[in-house]
Structure formats: structure tokens, C-alpha cells
Amino acid sequence: MSRQNYVFTSESVSEGHPDKVCDRISDAILDALLAEDPLARVACETFATTNRVVIGGEVGLTDQARLAEYMTRIPDIARACIKDIGYEQDKFHHDTVEITNLLHEQSAHIAQGVTGARGDEGAGDQxxxxxxxxxETDALMPAPIQYAHAILKRLADVRKDGSEPTLRPDAKSQLSVRYEDGKPVGVTSIVLSTQHADESQSSADIRAIVEPYIREVLPEGWITPDTEWWVNPTGTFVIGGPDGDAGLTGRKIIVxxxxxxxxxxxxAFSGKDxxxxxxxxxxxxxxxxxxxxxxxxxxxxxxxxxxxxxxxxxxxxxxxxxxxxxxxxxxxxxxxxxxxxxxxxxxxxxxxxxxxxxxxxxxxxxxxxxxxxxxxxxxxxxxxxxxxxxxx
Structure with a gap:
């Protein structure tokens, strides 16, 4: 019989996390190709670091002669993603980041495997x-990951609408949820690390900003006096995103x-048709x-x-x-x-x-x-x- 009383922890990362920047670019490129050719076959990978984004992978189109035309649009798609996420840092800015596009035609051998000898569509891989x-939740999802996502989504919303102008795009959340009789009933610890604008802002300052939104997102009664809070536990977090740590498509599959x-x-999912x-x-x-x-x-x-x-x-x-x-x-x-x-x-x-x-x-x-x-x-x-x- 499975345990009924325990604590389980899950983490989420924001859209500004370096790996998520890469997932977003890969999926935006996929969307652009599917909008033009619903039968496009795409395997798009993105790497991001200080002042640089590298895009690679394979593309198969119904009219392969148009591939070169589509490829000219790739840098603008990547820049639009970076701008929407909110990066305007000196060393990672949507206007100035260097973008290298290495996408090329899909392997004919992979294509023949997917199409199949009889024209039926096989799986693209084993x-x-x-x-x-x-x-345990209305969305029929595990509570720890559902609410870890919800916290970061709420903070992104107030960052983008101007309510919290000192928050920046890169962030992580982690919730340890207590279960009784197999049902989630409370939070034993909350970890939130978020990039911010000013080096003078302390961990206490950031907690004062984010705590009301976290309380708003979590079910009533889940936060108690015994809940541990760890907000920006390392202190200053001004340098973030791909300038602070390199990113790569597909590295956050459990998130x-x-x-x-x-x-x-x-x-992984992102960048794949x-x-x-x-x-x-x-x-x-x-x-x-x-x-x-x-x-x-x-x-x-x-x-x-x-x-x-x-x-x-x-x-x-x-x-x-x-x-x-x-x-x-x-x-x-x-x-x-x-x-x-x-x-x-x-x-x-x-x-x-x-x-x-x-x-x-x-x-x-x-x-x-x-x-x-x-x-x-x-x-x-x-x-x-x-x-x-x-x-x-």
C-alpha cells in the first residue's frame, strides 16, 4: 500500500530561466514553420549564453525549395521571444544579442522512416x-508542481504589467507540500529565487515583494507559522538569464x-513537431x-x-x-x-x-x-x- 502521510517537493522555473528562453525560441520557430506548412517536420535546438544565441537542427518542408526563404526569418523570431520575455540587459538584450542559425534540411533517412514504405506515417523515433x-487538484495535476508553476506565472504577470518594476525575468520556485491521507494539506517550505533590478535590494526586500503574491496563489490555510521561507537565499541576484548561466532546449523535462x-x-518536448x-x-x-x-x-x-x-x-x-x-x-x-x-x-x-x-x-x-x-x-x-x- 502506498504511503498516505509524507512531504513531496517539486520545482518550477520561469520563462526567463536560460533553459526556458531556449525552449521558447525553439517552439516559436516550430510555430512559425507550422503556420506556413502544417506538415512541416522540425527538430529545433537552441543554445543561449552571454550575448549569443545559437540555433540548430533539422527542418523538412512540403516544398523544401522554400527552406532558405523561411530561414531568413529565424533571427527576428528569436529576438521577438527574448523581447517578450523581457531581457534588456547589457549582456543579453533582444536588439544586440548575436544570433547564429544553423538549421538545415532533415535527414532523408529519418524522413523515409517516418513516411514509411507504404506511405503510412510511422513514429519519428523509438x-x-x-x-x-x-x-488532488482541479486540473488533475500533482499539487506541488501545479502551484510552483502558478507562483512564477503570477510573478511574471505583475512584472510585465508594471506592478512590480524591480522584478526581472529569471526565477525559480520550489514547494514542499505536506500530504495527509494521500491529499495535499499544506506547505512545509517555500523556496523562491528571483532576479531583481538593484544590488541594494536584500533578501528581505524581495520577500516583501513576492510574499503577497505567493499567499494569493496558494490555497487558504496551506501557509502556517511553521512554514519555512527561503527567498533569494544566496542574497543578490541581479545578473541572470543566459548572461548568468547558459541555457539549452530540453533541459527542464521534469518541470x-x-x-x-x-x-x-x-x-524533451520543445522544438519538436x-x-x-x-x-x-x-x-x-x-x-x-x-x-x-x-x-x-x-x-x-x-x-x-x-x-x-x-x-x-x-x-x-x-x-x-x-x-x-x-x-x-x-x-x-x-x-x-x-x-x-x-x-x-x-x-x-x-x-x-x-x-x-x-x-x-x-x-x-x-x-x-x-x-x-x-x-x-x-x-x-x-x-x-x-x-x-x-x-x-
Missing amino acids: GIMFGYATN DTYGGAAPHGGG PTKVDRSAAYVSRYLAKNIVAAGMAERATVQLSYAIGVAKPLSIYVDTHGTGELDGAEIERAIPKVIDLTPRGIRTHLDLNRPIYARTAAYGHFGRAPEADGGFSWERTDLADALKKAV
């Missing part, structure tokens, strides 16, 4: 992907998913897990899918309800293929993934977000719950 859901509360297959099952199958795994919980079939659910490059159908489907399910996991496994096509083409069609909807996923989590009218976060819908119940 791999295992996990999805998870739990009823992107479930904060360590569930397994991760290892593949939805033929890459690292991304699309992780999204559909979350979709399935969320619908299992939304259907009342379990209080918690983990779904694993596996694929081979060039092969369309998943090699395996695994469901674990962690002892909280009304049904055996094997029964749910048998029901899943009856209600959804889990080939890469089937996933893309069901979730409508060939849209420019990815830059918005680059910070504050790919999961636990509200589905949007233009198809963003479609994997957060719970429209499969009834079909799953009928199929078992």
Missing part, C-alpha cells in the same frame, strides 16, 4: 512516453511534466490518464506508450491506477484502442496538433493548463471520459 493524472511525481520517458512521439505521445498519454481520472475510473492513473521509429502503431500500452481504480489496469488497456487511434497520424488528428500552438507551452508546464479555443492544450480536454467508460 521511445517510451508517460502520462499522469491525479484528482515540463509532473515535477517528479510521475515517470518520464526521457525525451508532432510526428515526434516524444511530444505527441506524451501529450496523448496525459490525455488518456486525465480522462481515466475524469471518468471516475481511478483517483490516480499512469499511462505508458511505446513506439519504434517508422512503425505506426504503439508497441505497448500500460495503465497503472496505483490501487485507486475500480477496474483492473488491463481492462482499461484493452479499452483504450477502442476509443482512440494511437498511431502518430491518429494522435495528431484527434488532438489537432498540426497548429502553431507550441510557444505557449514552453514555460509553466505543458500539462494542467486549460484547453484553448484555437486548439492549444487540446490534450487537457476530458471529452474521452464517457467513451472510455462505455468501452470497458
Whole structure:
């Protein structure tokens, strides 16, 4: 039997964290290419450091002759991302940062594996992907990561609207959440490190700025006199972003998913088009897990899918309800293929993934977000719950 009383910790990082700057640029480039060519195949990586951004990877287009034309737009896309995030530092400024674009044509051998000898669409790579859901929050997400994201999103909002002009883009949060009887009930410690404008600002000064917003975000009663606060514990944090520490696409995969509360297959999401099952199958795994919980079939659910490059159908489907399910996991496994096509083409069609909807996923989590009218976060819908119940 799983433990019911414990403390679990998750962290999040802001959109201005160096790795998240890179995720944002990679996903914005993906969006720009999908807006022009919904069938574009993209694997875009970004590296950022002091005064420099390097972009590389592979692109496959329906009309490959237009690749050179599209490549001329890449520096402006990167600069727009940096400007929106808010970087105007001497050594990392959207106007002056040096941008090197090394994107090139997709490998013909990878392309033939994805297209398949019969013209059917195979997976873009081998791999295992996990999805998870739990009823401990309204978003069916683990509480520690959900609220760690929410804190940083709130601080970004007040930074950008001018309410808190001394906050800067680079930040991290970490919450240690206390569980009783398997449910989150309070916070034992709060860690918040945020870049700020003035070296004269102390840790106490920064806490005075951020504490009201943290209290606003967390559920009532979760902060007690026993809660430990660690705000800018190292002191001054003026030099931040890629000037303070180099960034790279895909280095925050646990922040992107479930904060360590569930397994991760290892593949990153950002910069990858939805033929890459690292991304699309992780999204559909979350979709399935969320619908299992939304259907009342379990209080918690983990779904694993596996694929081979060039092969369309998943090699395996695994469901674990962690002892909280009304049904055996094997029964749910048998029901899943009856209600959804889990080939890469089937996933893309069901979730409508060939849209420019990815830059918005680059910070504050790919999961636990509200589905949007233009198809963003479609994997957060719970429209499969009834079909799953009928199929078992």
C-alpha cells in the first residue's frame, strides 16, 4: 500500500530561466514553420549564453525549395521571444544579442522512416512516453508542481504589467507540500529565487515583494507559522538569464511534466513537431490518464506508450491506477484502442496538433493548463471520459 502521510517537493522555473528562453525560441520557430506548412517536420535546438544565441537542427518542408526563404526569418523570431520575455540587459538584450542559425534540411533517412514504405506515417523515433493524472487538484495535476508553476506565472504577470518594476525575468520556485491521507494539506517550505533590478535590494526586500503574491496563489490555510521561507537565499541576484548561466532546449523535462511525481520517458518536448512521439505521445498519454481520472475510473492513473521509429502503431500500452481504480489496469488497456487511434497520424488528428500552438507551452508546464479555443492544450480536454467508460 502506498504511503498516505509524507512531504513531496517539486520545482518550477520561469520563462526567463536560460533553459526556458531556449525552449521558447525553439517552439516559436516550430510555430512559425507550422503556420506556413502544417506538415512541416522540425527538430529545433537552441543554445543561449552571454550575448549569443545559437540555433540548430533539422527542418523538412512540403516544398523544401522554400527552406532558405523561411530561414531568413529565424533571427527576428528569436529576438521577438527574448523581447517578450523581457531581457534588456547589457549582456543579453533582444536588439544586440548575436544570433547564429544553423538549421538545415532533415535527414532523408529519418524522413523515409517516418513516411514509411507504404506511405503510412510511422513514429519519428523509438521511445517510451508517460502520462499522469491525479484528482488532488482541479486540473488533475500533482499539487506541488501545479502551484510552483502558478507562483512564477503570477510573478511574471505583475512584472510585465508594471506592478512590480524591480522584478526581472529569471526565477525559480520550489514547494514542499505536506500530504495527509494521500491529499495535499499544506506547505512545509517555500523556496523562491528571483532576479531583481538593484544590488541594494536584500533578501528581505524581495520577500516583501513576492510574499503577497505567493499567499494569493496558494490555497487558504496551506501557509502556517511553521512554514519555512527561503527567498533569494544566496542574497543578490541581479545578473541572470543566459548572461548568468547558459541555457539549452530540453533541459527542464521534469518541470515540463509532473515535477517528479510521475515517470518520464526521457525525451524533451520543445522544438519538436508532432510526428515526434516524444511530444505527441506524451501529450496523448496525459490525455488518456486525465480522462481515466475524469471518468471516475481511478483517483490516480499512469499511462505508458511505446513506439519504434517508422512503425505506426504503439508497441505497448500500460495503465497503472496505483490501487485507486475500480477496474483492473488491463481492462482499461484493452479499452483504450477502442476509443482512440494511437498511431502518430491518429494522435495528431484527434488532438489537432498540426497548429502553431507550441510557444505557449514552453514555460509553466505543458500539462494542467486549460484547453484553448484555437486548439492549444487540446490534450487537457476530458471529452474521452464517457467513451472510455462505455468501452470497458
